Amino acid sequence: MSDSLKYFKSLNNIRTLRAIAREMPLESLQEIHDKFNTVVDERREDENQARAQLEAHSQKIAKYIKLLEGEGLSLDDIVTAKTPSKTSNRTKRAARPAKFQYKDENGEIKTWTGQGRTPAVIKKALGEGKDMDDFLI
Template structure:
């Protein structure tokens, strides 16, 4: 792909598309890794808690995780609690004309 043939708006859209795809794949890769870890622990007769020595991924403050408020309409693995900066996938959907309320869970 020759990026020099794209105009500025097309480059920005491509960048947004790439960022969304990278985040989607990151979620997929983490899920694969988690599945492999669980399978390895199970093969040795251990639970993940046995191997890691306690709860899996506790929060630093010990608080309950915040509930998801928004979900991507086509990829349920992409979620947002509504706190902090908007994820790139939310920004991309808003830029495409989708209303934030339509993404509510």
């Protein structure tokens, strides 16, 4: 919690306020009172504006719900309606057949289609002078 917030929480105590008020001149207290009232009024206005915006938003929603009901639709009809997408019409292509075969570090035989990243074992063998034809199935 910030120090200023702790300070203001302590001002919420009437005894603390009275103790502070006894040590201050009346003119200073009146100035603080006026400034505090200004801040409270500004905050109240902000709250009223937010409430008015929320009310206007709710009225717009109610207007469109009424319009939908007049057309024989419900909000659920709109929410659950599916729009055709480009990806839903695509068919998944068949897996490509393996073209290359190699043994990994554990001695297991693995295959590779020739697409994507070259397996480390094949890359190392190519660096040592082997040819890709050596790995053909």
